[in-house]
Each structure stands twice: as C-alpha cells, then as structure tokens.
Amino acid sequence: MRAVHFCSSCGKVQPPVPVDYFMFFGFTAKLDLDTASLEKEFYALSRRLHPDLFAQANPEERAFSLEQSSMLNDAYRTLKDPIKRTEYLLRLEGIELEEQSKQATEKARATGELKKQVVPPDLLEEVFELNMHLEELGAQKKLGEDDPALLEEIGKAKLSLEEKHDALLHDLKTEWKKWDETIDNGREVDRPKILATMLDLLNRRNYIRNLLRDVNEAVE
C-alpha cells in the first residue's frame, strides 16, 4: 500500500494521510531498502509538490501541498540515513531509547535487582578509560607539553573504536536482513528478538560515535 498524494481522477494534491514514512513512499517497512529507488521517488514527488506549481492554486490546495512536502522531506531524511531509519522503525514498534533506560531503572527500584545496563560493561570500561586519557591529554596541552606515549595510546584506541563502529554497522545490516525476512514470511514471533538486538547495537554505536567525536576534537 502506498499513501495517495494526488487524486487519481483529477490529479489534485491530497491532504497527507497519517501513514508511516515507509508507506509514504509506497514501501513495506523493510530496513534493507533500495536507496536508489527511494531517491528516485523523492525527486519525483518533490517536483510534483514544488511550491511554484501551486502559486495559483486555491489556499486549501496550497496548504495540502505544503504539508505534503514537509512530510516528504522528513520521510526522506529519516529513511535515507541507515541509523535514523533503524531508530524510526524501533519507534514504530514502540521502542523509545530514552524510555528503555527509565523503565529499567524503575524496574530495578521495584525489585531491588541490579539494573540491566543497556550498554555492556566492557564497553563502558573502555569508554571510561579513554575519557581519562583524553582528559590527561587536555591537561598536558594546557601546560604546553605533549606525551608521545599518551598520544599513541589514544591513537590506538581510536583505531579500535573505528573498527568497532564498522563492525556494529555490519551487524546492524545483518539484523536488517533478518527483520526483512520476517516481513516476507510473516513470522512475527521472531521480531522481538531482532528488535532487541538492533536496539543494543544502536546503543553501543551511540557511545562509540560520541567518543570518536571527542577523540577527534582532542587530537586536532
């Protein structure tokens, strides 16, 4: 099914119907989507919704065309980006990153059990260590000194993080394929596990991305 943007008999622009971004482009909610056809759809629709075409239209039609194009832009920006696309799908499935953490804290409070950290401990250790190094580096810089050993340490950590980042993206794509299979074969029972894995991968990636940003700032 796809959202109808224009009337099939008179060709007039229609008010946007509340569909998800996948449907907006006439796609099923698959993650490994064909970005070339996404782009093609986007440009085709952009042209047909261009404000210049509605300069003479009645106010209602003009308003619809504006709403349609803003949805078009949001939808395109979200689906084009692999991470945003995955996050969006998780949200469609009712999983919010922030909520997750809060709910886990509430559960830990109620049961007295230890909260399940959404980020694995070994990665936390690594993040913490590297932050310590970066802080040290900053302090040295202020004094006008440079410790080559420290810089080397940070350089190594950076490489390892970049590798991890790539590996995570690779793993994410594997989950995409699994997800898409469940769309094809209708096996809904398989979905929660795939969603949980994707969430975990995104959480780790968040850490790594932030850290890489800090590292790059620090060594500049």
Add this chain to the structure above:
Amino acid sequence: MSYSDKVIDHYNNPRNVGSMDKSSADVGTGLVGAPECGDVMKLQIKVNPQTNVIEDAKFKTFGCGSAIASSSLATEWVKGKTVDQALEIKNTEIVKELALPPVKIHCSVLAEDAIRAAIGDWKKKQEATKPAAVQTVQ
C-alpha cells in the same frame, strides 16, 4: 537552556571527585552509562562492614553539567547513610534538588543507577567473602 544555580555550583565545585581502590573488599564500584547521550559515570562507595554505613564516596563523570552535578550531589547524599538508606534515593529527588529540566532527567537517572550499581557491587563482594551460613537475614 540555562542551568540552575545549584547545578552550576556542583559543576564548578564538584564534591568528592576521585577514585578508590576498586579491588578493596569495602569498596563498591558502579560504572554506568546513558545511551541517550553516550555519557559515562563512575561512582564508588566505601562501606563500614560492621555498620553498613557508607563512610566515603567518590565519583568521576564524563558528561554534561547535569550529570556531573547529579553525581556530585549523589556522593554527598550517600555519605553517612546505610546502604539500605542509600538505595532509597530516587532520581526524582535529584531532579528536584537541582531543578533539572525534563530533557536532563536521564542525567539524574544515571546518578541513581550509579548508586545502585555501586551498592550492588559491594554486596556481591560481601556475599563472596561471607560464609553461606551467616546469610540468614534478608
């Protein structure tokens, strides 16, 4: 967004920054992170094994001002409390004390998580050292 005076105070003069010996039996370490922003917080407590009172607390946080203020406040609050009392601390109290805006609530959640994690770590060490027969009280 502007920070409240209390946040700024803790940020400029963080209390109890530092670390303790992670391997000591009396020390509990909590290392937690907020996936929303990628920040990390380490909170450590030193517990008197006779009284279960938290005698000292230290933290180190890499994150935003609210996370630093929340963890600084958390170390102040846990000191002098028994571990059970410290488990009562809720992130909402931190939010109130520091007047954190809604977008900064997760920073206070992080501090509560860190307290729990540190206490959990300490308890685990206690159980490992105590003979099983002594563990009758729940």
